[in-house]
Amino acid sequence: MQQIVECVPNFSEGRRPEVIDAIVAGILSVPGAHLLDVQSDADHNRTVVTFVGQPEPVLEAAFEGARIAARLIDMAQHSGEHPRMGATDVIPFIPVRGVTMDDCVQLAGRLGQRMGQELDIPVYLYGQAASRPERTNLPDVRRGEFEGIRDSIGSDPARDPDFGPRRLGSAGATAVGARAFLIAFNVYLNSDNVEIARKIAKTVRHSSGGLRFVQAMGVLVDGQAQVSMNLTDFNKTALHVVVELVRREAARYGALISHSELVGLIPQQALLDAATWYLQLDGFKPDQVLENRLTA
Amino acid sequence: MQQIVECVPNFSEGRRPEVIDAIVAGILSVPGAHLLDVQSDADHNRTVVTFVGQPEPVLEAAFEGARIAARLIDMAQHSGEHPRMGATDVIPFIPVRGVTMDDCVQLAGRLGQRMGQELDIPVYLYGQAASRPERTNLPDVRRGEFEGIRDSIGSDPARDPDFGPRRLGSAGATAVGARAFLIAFNVYLNSDNVEIARKIAKTVRHSSGGLRFVQAMGVLVDGQAQVSMNLTDFNKTALHVVVELVRREAARYGALISHSELVGLIPQQALLDAATWYLQLDGFKPDQVLENRLTA
Numbered sequence A, B: 001m002q003q004i005v006e007c008v009p010n011f012s013e014g015r016r017p018e019v020i021d022a023i024v025a026g027i028l029s030v031p032g033a034h035l036l037d038v039q040s041d042a043d044h045n046r047t048v049v050t051f052v053g054q055p056e057p058v059l060e061a062a063f064e065g066a067r068i069a070a071r072l073i074d075m076a077q078h079s080g081e082h083p084r085m086g087a088t089d090v091i092p093f094i095p096v097r098g099v100t101m102d103d104c105v106q107l108a109g110r111l112g113q114r115m116g117q118e119l120d121i122p123v124y125l126y127g128q129a130a131s132r133p134e135r136t137n138l139p140d141v142r143r144g145e146f147e148g149i150r151d152s153i154g155s156d157p158a159r160d161p162d163f164g165p166r167r168l169g170s171a172g173a174t175a176v177g178a179r180a181f182l183i184a185f186n187v188y189l190n191s192d193n194v195e196i197a198r199k200i201a202k203t204v205r206h207s208s209g210g211l212r213f214v215q216a217m218g219v220l221v222d223g224q225a226q227v228s229m230n231l232t233d234f235n236k237t238a239l240h241v242v243v244e245l246v247r248r249e250a251a252r253y254g255a256l257i258s259h260s261e262l263v264g265l266i267p268q269q270a271l272l273d274a275a276t277w278y279l280q281l282d283g284f285k286p287d288q289v290l291e292n293r294l295t296a
Helices: A017-028 A055-072 A101-119 A138-142 A145-152 A194-204 A239-252 A268-278 A290-294 B017-028 B055-072 B101-119 B138-142 B145-152 B194-204 B239-252 B268-278 B290-294
Strands: A004-007 A034-041 A046-053 A088-097 A123-127 A174-178 A183-189 A214-221 A224-231 A257-263 B004-007 B034-041 B046-053 B088-097 B123-127 B174-178 B183-189 B214-221 B224-231 B257-263
Touching (some): A004 A055, A004 A101, A004 B290, A017 A034, A017 A046, A017 A055, A046 A055, A046 B290, A055 A088, A055 A101, A088 A101, A088 A138, A088 B290, A101 A123, A101 A174, A194 A214, A224 A239, A239 A257, A268 B268, A268 B290, A290 B034, A290 B088, A290 B268, B004 B055, B004 B101, B017 B034, B017 B046, B046 B055, B055 B088, B055 B101, B088 B101, B101 B123, B101 B174, B123 B138, B183 B194, B183 B239, B194 B214, B194 B224, B224 B239, B239 B257, B239 B268
Parallel strands (some): A088 A174, B088 B174
Antiparallel strands (some): A004 A046, A004 A088, A034 A046, A183 A224, A183 A257, A214 A224, B004 B088, B034 B046, B183 B257, B214 B224
């Protein structure tokens, strides 16, 4: 089965199209890197690029994007609403198919080392790739932003990068890491009572005692109660487990699920897991899917 | 989205490996034809080849297989348990993805015409491609087998082929057609009572009043009651509809589904349909599956 890694680098440029185009062109100059999405925001002055491919070309393409961003973006001149610390602000590797989290942690380490050595950029490993527990969460790594890190990196040992120099140049610093695929998933109830959606959200989300890899809130959308969720690791907290818990909790308040929606993309595996669970297909193998034979 | 057609030609040779190899090599000589399976049976003296690809290469590869079979197999010398009428006995085209049944009917017509003209083989269109209602079912087309058709094709207008000559050479005649993908699917009950499986089979199968595209029987497998089914058109009778009807009928007799199994391959769409139905993902589009973006 074909291996697929997703990479979603964030660059500190959302206003100059020629710079954004040059970075994207650099990424796509690597054969085997497939672009899925580019989103630029002028207020944030930031661009999020989503691309996928097999591990080696994805690693190479991420390096190319960072190399060009470092040449074209001067962090000393940068301003924007979104917190940022580098021309390439953050690079997560995300396992999609035939690749483990450990594989992505290793990719992060290799990219970090190259960026430090060849681009002279301080790199902090974060997420699942973090070398220290206090660097797991990106906001903690980025605290103080470009200016704060520039002023403390040489003197504060807590600011020592995993790779690269203990000083910030015009490209700033970059967080490189690994995380699970995030699924944005909303469930609508046959109710206009947002309180029911809020109660369900409280039950299912991790922060208030629910499922480990679920963030949730209850909102009203066009007069319909909605449980809006991020599933932050579908391999560990499955989509169908979330739906069935929402369904059960809704019934408690006399409500039913009217429909649900995916925002954006989803790895095939998340839907195959749901299908095989509901159909009780014990022993199902992904290579029983005809199309998966063609990409083998 | 990539177009995929499946083709499952049956050849009247299951004993001479050098002939089977030559036919398969001919099919695979066409770039874009991907082999999924080859099954030979010496008693039946027959080989079933399964391959897939985009429509044009699949058409070309089917022709290559038939051309080589016609050269290497002499039906006057052939014997075997399975009914047969030609060196290439039957060629069905099956829509898998991004292709309609009409597309496959057209492929059947184009292949039939080429086989008639270039290989001088009588071709009968069958299945969804049949030109006469009495040719829809393959056994009706093949009635009398090679010998019976050879003796009547010149005189009986009911035997007039759709393409090619009104006489049989050593390659015999071929049925070329289009049909839906067949899913072999078994449901196991938490019961050793085969009568319950038989009652469920009777309720769900088309022949005794059940769902249009379901064949079913109740059997005992290793002491466990099983509903054994063929789903002959999952686009019209969905997998999840079958499972939920089996589940409901089983409950009537105090039984539950313990698990189910797929025998062989399944198109991705059948499982995506099940996932989106159970998860109530109204508005889901197949190109929201990340992997489907890569084959676009």
